Amino acid sequence: MTENVTVAIDAMGGDHGPVVTVPAALKCLARDPGLTVVLVGLSEQIETQLRIHRVKSHPRLRIQHATEVVGMDDSPALAMRNKKDSSMRVSINLVKKAEADACVSAGNTGALMATARFVLKMLPGIERPAIASELPTIKGRTIMLDLGANVDCTPQHLLQFGIMGAILVAALDGCDAPSVGLLNIGEEEIKGNEIVKQAADLLRQSGLNFYGNIEGDDIYKGTTDVVVCDGFVGNVALKTSEGLAKMVSTMLREEFNRNGLTKLAGLIALPVLRAFKKRVDPRRYNGATLLGLRSIVVKSHGGADRFSFENAIERAVREVRNEVQQRITEKIALLQKDAA
Amino acid sequence: MTENVTVAIDAMGGDHGPVVTVPAALKCLARDPGLTVVLVGLSEQIETQLRIHRVKSHPRLRIQHATEVVGMDDSPALAMRNKKDSSMRVSINLVKKAEADACVSAGNTGALMATARFVLKMLPGIERPAIASELPTIKGRTIMLDLGANVDCTPQHLLQFGIMGAILVAALDGCDAPSVGLLNIGEEEIKGNEIVKQAADLLRQSGLNFYGNIEGDDIYKGTTDVVVCDGFVGNVALKTSEGLAKMVSTMLREEFNRNGLTKLAGLIALPVLRAFKKRVDPRRYNGATLLGLRSIVVKSHGGADRFSFENAIERAVREVRNEVQQRITEKIALLQKDAA
Numbered sequence: 001m002t003e004n005v006t007v008a009i010d011a012m013g014g015d016h017g018p019v020v021t022v023p024a025a026l027k028c029l030a031r032d033p034g035l036t037v038v039l040v041g042l043s044e045q046i047e048t049q050l051r052i053h054r055v056k057s058h059p060r061l062r063i064q065h066a067t068e069v070v071g072m073d074d075s076p077a078l079a080m081r082n083k084k085d086s087s088m089r090v091s092i093n094l095v096k097k098a099e100a101d102a103c104v105s106a107g108n109t110g111a112l113m114a115t116a117r118f119v120l121k122m123l124p125g126i127e128r129p130a131i132a133s134e135l136p137t138i139k140g141r142t143i144m145l146d147l148g149a150n151v152d153c154t155p156q157h158l159l160q161f162g163i164m165g166a167i168l169v170a171a172l173d174g175c176d177a178p179s180v181g182l183l184n185i186g187e188e189e190i191k192g193n194e195i196v197k198q199a200a201d202l203l204r205q206s207g208l209n210f211y212g213n214i215e216g217d218d219i220y221k222g223t224t225d226v227v228v229c230d231g232f233v234g235n236v237a238l239k240t241s242e243g244l245a246k247m248v249s250t251m252l253r254e255e256f257n258r259n260g261l262t263k264l265a266g267l268i269a270l271p272v273l274r275a276f277k278k279r280v281d282p283r284r285y286n287g288a289t290l291l292g293l294r295s296i297v298v299k300s301h302g303g304a305d306r307f308s309f310e311n312a313i314e315r316a317v318r319e320v321r322n323e324v325q326q327r328i329t330e331k332i333a334l335l336q337k338d339a340a
Numbered sequence: 341m342t343e344n345v346t347v348a349i350d351a352m353g354g355d356h357g358p359v360v361t362v363p364a365a366l367k368c369l370a371r372d373p374g375l376t377v378v379l380v381g382l383s384e385q386i387e388t389q390l391r392i393h394r395v396k397s398h399p400r401l402r403i404q405h406a407t408e409v410v411g412m413d414d415s416p417a418l419a420m421r422n423k424k425d426s427s428m429r430v431s432i433n434l435v436k437k438a439e440a441d442a443c444v445s446a447g448n449t450g451a452l453m454a455t456a457r458f459v460l461k462m463l464p465g466i467e468r469p470a471i472a473s474e475l476p477t478i479k480g481r482t483i484m485l486d487l488g489a490n491v492d493c494t495p496q497h498l499l500q501f502g503i504m505g506a507i508l509v510a511a512l513d514g515c516d517a518p519s520v521g522l523l524n525i526g527e528e529e530i531k532g533n534e535i536v537k538q539a540a541d542l543l544r545q546s547g548l549n550f551y552g553n554i555e556g557d558d559i560y561k562g563t564t565d566v567v568v569c570d571g572f573v574g575n576v577a578l579k580t581s582e583g584l585a586k587m588v589s590t591m592l593r594e595e596f597n598r599n600g601l602t603k604l605a606g607l608i609a610l611p612v613l614r615a616f617k618k619r620v621d622p623r624r625y626n627g628a629t630l631l632g633l634r635s636i637v638v639k640s641h642g643g644a645d646r647f648s649f650e651n652a653i654e655r656a657v658r659e660v661r662n663e664v665q666q667r668i669t670e671k672i673a674l675l676q677k678d679a680a
Contacts, residue, residue, distance in 0.1 A: 138587050151533045185575035193491045216579025220587040235525035239556025240577045241584050247478050247560040255616045262612045269609040272602045276595040
């Protein structure tokens with residue numbers, strides 16, 4: 001597992017830019033002797049960060065200067081058209097030119113998706129990238145997609161998400177036939193809209209290990225290895241979870257801070273609360289894969305801190321080493337052939 | 341606030357039937373001197389429960405015998421057609437005949453909706469009932485709708501949800517112009533589907549205090565007093581929240597049960613954990629309103645326990661006393677007139 005991997009890192013992306021991306025890259029380099037990193041962006045700012053972390057040079061790190069930065073609020077279309085020397089675009093170019101095996105960015109999701117799609121192109125038969133991410137469950141973890149790339153999905157899109165998600169899980173976890181669930185609602189009378197019904201039919205005939213319809217609570221129950229939904233529903237479910245998690249932790253903190261006695265109880269319970277927090281820490285799950293492209297692009301949360309961004313880098317490395325891209329490409333090609 | 345209110349209770353509904361509904365009704369009767377209750381269902385079973393709770397008779401309680409029970413898995417259409425003497429149907433009939441001001445059931449949601457719609461009819465201009473429920477937020481609480489009645493919504497439906505939700509909050513909380521948020525996703529490029537975009541336009545012109553688009557995390561932040569979405573998205577968001585909450589509490593319990601030391605910490609932290617649990621206890625928020633009908637129908641969670649079912653009864657009482665139904669009827673009539 002120490003196969004050599006080169007990752008292009010959009011050093012300017014995200015809310016914190018090089019302050020986060022550079023030390024995260026250094027940490028990963030120190031841990032992984034097979035990793036080479038290209039830090040892409042304003043070289044002065046990158047060098048400043050390297051100096052702060054007392055790194056003059058590193059045999060497996062190089063800087064690729066890029067003069068522009070895509071802002072978090074830039075329109076994706078404009079970013080793509082007008083910022084051809086952005087750290088994001090240049091990172092993706094490195095993958096295109098096979099100078100890097102994968103690229104990681106915490107930048108503007110829309111711009112990243114549009115640019116990656118334009119530069120790297122989609123796999124034949126896949127129309128749009130899907131955003132796939134790991135989520136913790138009671139049993140372990142699950143992969144959910146799409147988390148916001150596609151608001152209006154056809155049944156065929158949902159089928160493709162199922163296929164790509166299953167391959168991703170199979171490649172990363174080494175499990176043979178990951179179970180795939182289709183996110184739906186439970187009322188008997190209504191049982192989902194037409195698109196979801198048709199998608200269920202397609203998934204049933206797909207040869208995948210299709211579990212059937214699942215409901216929202218099945219995500220965290222870990223009922224299936226893969227959760228398939230359209231990007232609107234997926235994004236709402238993900239953000240709703242973030243909001244609820246934040247509310248829970250805020251309220252827990254408030255209750256433990258109520259008075260001297262509760263503070264003492266909090267102090268005593270601290271190691272337990274920390275262990276709990278570690279288990280559900282969203283930073284451990286940072287790094288969403290843009291599936292369906294011809295190369296690996298990992299999107300980090302924009303607000304990622306160092307630890308969080310390290311996980312996104314490691315996710316990209318894992319995907320390269322587990323040949324996720326080849327497997328998806330082969331499988332999709334096979335399906336195309338079957339369909340022809 | 342002790343105005344007389346009569347509530348018809350589907351005593352057979354839910355996973356537990358009279359074992360839960362009868363003692364919950366007795367608790368509410370004891371607390372609220374203005375409340376009269378009609379327990380509808382198999383009179384023998386209801387009487388058994390009354391005996392268990394040592395109640396021979398009560399001046400504000402009567403039993404209405406009904407020979408059939410709608411099962412949780414019954415098809416709504418068949419339940420409506422074939423079970424005309426079900427506890428659910430008879431409860432709704434009592435409201436129709438003005439022998440009760442509202443009805444509460446923990447039974448099959450689809451059947452309840454279909455029957456209520458058939459017997460009570462919709463308000464003019466409203467096509468389907470929406471399921472509205474309160475959720476806790478960091479700031480207090482919010483009303484979200486639709487939570488599963490309508491999978492495919494038009495922009496007009498979403499507008500109607502906004503109007504009904506705002507009136508509900510105004511009536512219950514006495515606030516003048518509750519803020520209304522439209523659930524959407526955040527990516528700049530995509531910003532929701534066409535229906536949501538059009539709904540935003542309608543809401544903007546509606547005269548409501550329309551906040552604009554909100555994202556999933558805004559629900560629990562309490563960004564707006566009302567959250568509007570279609571029933572598919574709302575149901576997924578709600579169930580996802582339930583799943584996450586369950587995972588969090590399971591993991592917390594596991595961490596506190598890890599060893600002797602953590603168990604001791606848990607014992608010390610117990611009062612704080614209890615206070616926390618109380619704040620987010622979903623049982624306190626039990627009782628979803630079916631909005632858009634000509635009378636008040638409250639749906640309790642099927643798995644409700646006694647405490648939980650009490651909250652559903654009290655919700656119905658609060659809505660009657662705050663004239664929610666009249667207010668919605670008047671407002672909708674006004675809008676119809678304006679539109680004509």
